[in-house]
Amino acid sequence: MAEHVIVVGGGIIGASVAYHLAKAGARVTVLEKAAPASGASSKSFGWINAKAAQTRSYYKLRREAIYEYLRLCETMQMEAAVKWDGSLWWEDQGQALLDQATILEDYGYEAKVIDAARFSQMEPNVANPPAHCISGRIEGAADGAEMVRLLLAAASANGAYIVAGCAVHGLRREGGRIVGVDSNFGPMHGDRVVVATGAWSQDLLARSGVALPMDNKTGVIVHSLPVEPVIEHIIMSPDIHFRQDSSGRIIMGEIFSGGGLDESKSESPVDFAQKMLGRLKLRLPDVKGLVVDRVMVGKRPVPLDGMPAVGVPKDAPGLYVAVMHSGITLAPLIGRLVAQEISGGKPSALLADFRPTRFS
Ligand SMILES: Cc1cc2nc3c(=O)[nH]c(=O)nc-3n(C[C@H](O)[C@H](O)[C@H](O)COP(=O)(O)OP(=O)(O)OC[C@H]3O[C@@H](n4cnc5c(N)ncnc54)[C@H](O)[C@@H]3O)c2cc1C
Known part of the structure; x- marks a missing residue:
């Protein structure tokens, strides 16, 4: 076990790495330039899924990440942070949706196509049910800020020090x-x-001659004030995705490829929130009291090819990077694998396709 590990960044990835390292016996210090969860982790939609995977190895990583979440939920009190309600997905429709269902079936994913009648039984308050959608039974959603709080508290309980207001300028x-x-x-x-350090990683690493090209995307999530329980599933429609958290808030946003703000049209966060609220009201026409509580603008950390970057970069022994989108889904698993590798365990086969050396 390495004697002292500095973890730079107090988002969900840093928090999970710190927790697993501290639990394994390392002396851990987390350095966070602002406050924990002040980056993307608190501005996330928080959908935990393996559906959004372009390759089989990425699917396997994400699928294993769901198992890891379920294991973590058994060992930690996470009811306030994670809900396992499943999703109803029709961002693609027609043949594209059926093709996606075939791929998921081939992978062995716990998902199946359902029709409009079944949809309405499952979500009676959602108007205009799609002809078909994919029901992802094993999926859930996490509150990223609450996850960070829980993981850092567990890291501290295992002896880690969390330092907020400490900016790292270089390695x-x-x-x-x-x-x-x-x-x-x-x-x-x-x-x-x-x-x-999420979306800030490229600049920090470049100062030490380490290449991690990134294509970060602005993303916006809108929270409503709490309303009575009206939906059970994570709803992933073509023009809006939304879910209801345990406090009754509706959390809503656009699909990843939509990016969030339409910067080409100089769309402001308030314009975006009004657009989302309008779309939500069309989907939930009978729900009273839907108003916007807050608008969260974040930077999605996205390595240039869209895949996670996890491991030791070329010519940088002593360094380890863990930077990715879908970090809410992946954090519990990534934290455990990183801690295992740093503790001298054998390299994880799950991470083989996601090493940062691919950018060297
Ligand atoms: C709108 C939106 C929707 C999303 N939806 C989903 C989803 O549905 N499912 C999913 O799985 N993922 C989703 N994501 C992605 C997910 O939120 C991120 O992948 C994840 O939060 C990244 O966590 P992180 O810890 O790597 O980065 P962050 O949470 O950004 O944390 C990085 C931390 O590092 C700190 N830091 C930066 N530079 C320094 C420095 N030099 N010194 C010290 N500290 C520093 C920052 O202050 C920050 O707190 C979404 C993201 C956004 C923005």
């Missing part, structure tokens, strides 16, 4: 090896440094 090298960081509190030594 320290000695004889080619990364041996710590330079921060606004001066240099700090670490036997290993884990960079989990």
Whole structure:
């Protein structure tokens, strides 16, 4: 086990890595430039799924991540953070939806196509049911900020130190090896440094000559004020996705490829929120009291090819990066695998296709 591990970034990935490392016996310090969960993790839709996978190996990683969540929910009190309600998905329709269902069936995913009548039985308050949609029974949703709080509390209980307001400016090298960081509190030594700084990772790593090209996307999530329970599932329609959290808030946004704000039209976050609320009201016409509570603008951390970047970059022993989209889905699994690898375990086959060395 490495003696002292510095984890840079207090989002869901850094929090999960810190928890698993501390539990395995490492001395862990988390350095967070603002407050924990101040990045994408608190502005996320929070859908936990393996559906959004372009390749079989990415599907396997995401599928294993769902299993890991379920295991974590058995060992930690996570009722306030995670709900397992399943999803109803028809972002694609017609033949494209059926093709997607065939791929998922081939993968062995717990999902099946249902028709409009079944949809209306499952979600009687949602208007205009689709002719067909895919019901993803094993899926859920997590509150990213609450996940960070729980994971960091569990890391602290295992001896980790969480330092908020500590910005890392660069990585320290000695004889080619990364041996710590330079921060606004001066240099700090670490036997290993884990960079989990989400959308900020490319710049931080570039300062030490490490390449991690990224194509981050602005994303916006809108929260309503709480209303009575009206929907059970995560609803993924072509023009809006929405779910209801345990406090009654409707959490809504656009599909990933939609990106969020339409910057080409200079769409403001308020315009976007009004557009989302209008679409929500069309889907839930009988629900009274739907008003916007808050608008959350975040940066989705996206490595250039869209896939996670997890591992030791080329020519940077001592360093480990863990940067990805779908971090809400992947965090519990990634945290465990990173801790295993840093603790001297054998490299995880699940991560083989997602090493940062592919960008070197
Ligand atoms: C609108 C939107 C919708 C999304 N929907 C989903 C979804 O449905 N399902 C899903 O799985 N994923 C989703 N994601 C993606 C998911 O939220 C992210 O992949 C995940 O939150 C990334 O976590 P992270 O810990 O890597 O980064 P972040 O949460 O961004 O945390 C990085 C942290 O590092 C800190 N930091 C940065 N630079 C430094 C520095 N130099 N020194 C110290 N600290 C630093 C930041 O302050 C921040 O707190 C969505 C994201 C957005 C924005």
